Amino acid sequence: MVEDLAFHLADLVENAVRAGARNVTIELIREGRDFLIRVVDDGVGMDGATRKRAADPFFTTKPGRRIGLGLAFLRQTAEELGGSFRLESAFGKGTRVEARIPWDHPDRPPLGDLPGTLVPLIATSPVEFRLLFRDDRKEWTLDTQEIKRALGEVPLVTPEVLSFLEREIREGIRALGWKEEG
C-alpha cells in the first residue's frame, strides 16, 4: 500500500474527530530540512497507559478492530527516514501528534492529494478546523469558522463550497511551492 503523507494526515484527523474534538489544528511546516506534520485536537485525550501504547501497532481503543495502525505507520515512516515522532496527550484535554520527516530524503513519501483527502473530512465532520501551511518565509491559513460565518446557513458540503475548499487548499500548497507528487 502506498502511504503518502496526505493519507497519514487523514488518519490523524480521523483520530482527532473520533476523540470528540471540537477544534482541530492541522499544521504542515517546512522547517529547515524537515517537513513537520502536526495535528492538535481538544478531544478526550489519552491517559498515561493509553499514550504509551498509542503508537504500538497491536494496540487500539476502537472496538471491533484488532490493531490500530494509524499512529504506528506514521511513527514508522518518520523514524525510518531518520525523522522523529512525538505524541503528547492529556486525558480530558486533548492530543498533539507531531511527525518530523526529512524533506529531501529520497524515500520520503509524496505529499499526495491533500485537497482531495482533507476536504471530505473537513466538510462532513462536526468540528472546526484550522489549517496552517508555512515555511520560513510564507504562511497560508484556512479557518472553517471564518468560512462558516461567511456562508451563514449554507453547509460546507454544498458542491460549490467543496470545490472552493479544494481550490483554496491547492492554492495554499502552490503558494508554499510544494508539489503533490513529491
Added chain:
Amino acid sequence: MKLEELRKIRERAEAEMRLRAGQARVKIVVGMGTSGIAAGARQVLRAILDEVARRNLKDVLVTQTGEKGLSAKEPLVEVHEPGRITIYGDVDEATARRIVVEHVIHGRIVEDHLVELREVPK
C-alpha cells in the same frame, strides 16, 4: 481568504434553498467508524460528494457518522428520505456512485447492497 467569493456562493445557495423551502430531499450518511474507514469509507465519502457535485444535486445533504454496530458490512451508507431509511453495506466507490445515480436520482433501490430498509415516521 476570498470572502467575496464565499459571499457569492452563499447568495446563490440561499436562493436555491429558498426555492425548495430550505429542506434537503435526501440525506446521505456515510459510516466513518474505524472499521468503516479501514474498509474504504474515506473513498466512499469522497465518491459520493463528487457524484453529488458532478450531477449538481442541490437537494442532497451528505454527512458522516461513527460506528454503527454493523462493522462486518462496512463501509455503510444510509439514504434518509421522508418515511424511510435505506441502509447499504459493503459499499465501495463504484457502488457509492450507483447509490447516488440509481437510488437518489432515479428512486430505485440498489438491491445487491441492501442491508436494511427501515420505515420511519414522516
